[in-house]
Amino acid sequence: MQSLSIAATGMMAQQLNVEVISNNIANMSTTGFKRQRAEFQDLLYQNLRRVGTNSSDSGTIVPSGVQIGLGVKTGSVYRIMTQGDMNNTGGKLDMAVQGRGYFRIQMPSGTDAYTRAGNFQRSPTGQIVTSDGYTVAPGITIPPEATDITISQDGQVQATIPGQTAPQIVGQLELSNFQNEGGLDPQGDNLFIETAASGAPTTGAPASTGFGTLQQGFLETSNVNAVTEISDLITAQRAYEMNAKVITASDEMMSVTSNLK
Amino acid sequence: MENALLIGLSRQSAMMRQMSTIANNLANMNTTAYKSQSMLFDEYLMPVASENSPDKTLSFVQDYGQVRNLADGEMQTTGNPLDIAIAGEGMLKVQTPTGDQYTRNGHLQLDDTGQLVTSNGYPVMTTAGTTLSFTNDEGQITIASDGTVTTDKGQRGKIALVTFPNLQAMKAGGDNLYTTTQTETPVAAPRMIQGSIEGSNVKSIVEMTNMIDVQRNYESASKLVDAADNMRRQAISQIGGTQ
Numbered sequence: 001m002q003s004l005s006i007a008a009t010g011m012m013a014q015q016l017n018v019e020v021i022s023n024n025i026a027n028m029s030t031t032g033f034k035r036q037r038a039e040f041q042d043l044l045y046q047n048l049r050r051v052g053t054n055s056s057d058s059g060t061i062v063p064s065g066v067q068i069g070l071g072v073k074t075g076s077v078y079r080i081m082t083q084g085d086m087n088n089t090g091g092k093l094d095m096a097v098q099g100r101g102y103f104r105i106q107m108p109s110g111t112d113a114y115t116r117a118g119n120f121q122r123s124p125t126g127q128i129v130t131s132d133g134y135t136v137a138p139g140i141t142i143p144p145e146a147t148d149i150t151i152s153q154d155g156q157v158q159a160t161i162p163g164q165t166a167p168q169i170v171g172q173l174e175l176s177n178f179q180n181e182g183g184l185d186p187q188g189d190n191l192f193i194e195t196a197a198s199g200a201p202t203t204g205a206p207a208s209t210g211f212g213t214l215q216q217g218f219l220e221t222s223n224v225n226a227v228t229e230i231s232d233l234i235t236a237q238r239a240y241e242m243n244a245k246v247i248t249a250s251d252e253m254m255s256v257t258s259n260l261k
Numbered sequence: 262m263e264n265a266l267l268i269g270l271s272r273q274s275a276m277m278r279q280m281s282t283i284a285n286n287l288a289n290m291n292t293t294a295y296k297s298q299s300m301l302f303d304e305y306l307m308p309v310a311s312e313n314s315p316d317k318t319l320s321f322v323q324d325y326g327q328v329r330n331l332a333d334g335e336m337q338t339t340g341n342p343l344d345i346a347i348a349g350e351g352m353l354k355v356q357t358p359t360g361d362q363y364t365r366n367g368h369l370q371l372d373d374t375g376q377l378v379t380s381n382g383y384p385v386m387t388t389a390g391t392t393l394s395f396t397n398d399e400g401q402i403t404i405a406s407d408g409t410v411t412t413d414k415g416q417r418g419k420i421a422l423v424t425f426p427n428l429q430a431m432k433a434g435g436d437n438l439y440t441t442t443q444t445e446t447p448v449a450a451p452r453m454i455q456g457s458i459e460g461s462n463v464k465s466i467v468e469m470t471n472m473i474d475v476q477r478n479y480e481s482a483s484k485l486v487d488a489a490d491n492m493r494r495q496a497i498s499q500i501g502g503t504q
Binding site for chain 2: 001002003004006007009010013014017037038039040041042043044045048049051052062063064065066067068069070071072075076078080081082100177178179180182183196197198199202209210223228235236238239242243245246249250252253256257260
């Protein structure tokens with residue numbers, strides 16, 4: 001009986017939907033997290049009576065045929081790349097990107113990863129690194145004697161050195177942009193890597209055309225909205241239950257048939 | 262005598278297919294821009310043997326077609342600038358390897374070359390019959406309610422919304438795509454809502470009650486088959502017993 005397997009596709013889809021929603025809720029306080037959304041598409045159709053075929057030799061056609069859909073499938077689970085809120089932390093090396101752009105992180109393996117989470121720290125050698133200790137490109141070293149660090153909106157890093165009147169420019173931060181941000185491959189730890197779908201990165205200074213600006217002392221929070229997630233969760237749960245009911249009903253119908261004899 | 266069995270069977274096969282349709286509607290409760298379907302049933306009259314026959318015409322049931330509920334689904338706000346919900350009539354035209362297809366699924370994205378594509382990667386057509394591509398430095402993409410796409414570089418084109426004389430005759434091909442041989446006409450007053458997605462128009466309560474209905478009807482049809490079977494059995498035993 002088809003309705004059994006159709007309802008099963010529905011239950012699997014809703015299960016995935018709940019998984020996506022639960023991941024969003026779990027990451028509600030993750031810095032720079034972008035919420036995801038499952039998008040569903042209808043599956044194949046079985047043509048029992050094909051629409052538009054001739055119903056007589058005088059040229060009349062079937063105005064609406066019988067097409068039995070075979071269920072649902074997940075089209076994509078995509079990220080919604082809207083800006084998260086700005087959370088004022090006051091940290092000297094906390095940066096939020098206002099607008100488009102990712103920080104480029106040099107991974108220990110020599111490859112590049114990209115992140116929106118700007119909660120950076122200083123390594124023992126004075127380099128600006130992520131909370132995992134990976135270097136933030138292009139690799140800026142803060143002099144150990146620096147008493148204060150200022151990061152301008154366009155990414156210039158200045159250190160205040162005791163005994164010097166003017167702050168010393170120690171480096172320039174850069175941002176990377178992608179044609180298709182949704183195509184980035186998430187690696188966990190707030191990191192993404194480039195894929196064929198995302199396109200190659202273009203690199204530029206913050207505040208230049210097409211790039212966002214940096215806000216020192218702020219962190220970008222996740223863009224998860226609790227109300228949306230919970231209402232989506234309710235919908236998903238009820239949809240799951242209804243699909244389960246279809247299975248029960250189909251089962252009862254089959255049992256009626258098998259009890260005929 | 263066999264006719265009672267066959268009539269019951271025609272009812273049950275039709276019910277099975279209706280159940281599949283309901284199951285498909287419920288499975289697609291969360292599918293973007295899904296349109297719920299329902300079956301249309303017809304009476305098939307079996308001609309009598311001859312004109313003067315005392316037989317009455319028998320009526321079987323057959324499912325002759327399906328009707329699609331074309332009402333708008335509810336708008337779901339996603340906040341994604343490349344999600345558009347189509348309000349009212351109209352479909353997006355997408356270029357697929359097998360020719361032009363149509364969809365109401367407005368979850369769009371940019372591919373690796375910056376082209377505006379659907380979630381299956383098919384380019385979306387503009388009113389000028391071209392596709393839209395964006396470069397990395399264009400900033401925010403704004404889609405006006407009539408489909409006009411604007412970026413920092415100014416107006417880039419207008420997303421086409423088309424309609425057809427008979428929307429019921431559109432053939433669903435899965436992946437939210439429809440095909441047809443009809444000639445498209447542009448929608449006179451296109452209306453799109455950026456940052457939203459059209460949900461499915463499946464009304465769960467309607468589907469659930471239909472499902473109960475189908476299930477119980479199926480059971481009563483099976484009672485008919487059962488009764489016909491009993492009659493035949495009795496006939497066999499009683500007529501057989503007189504020998």
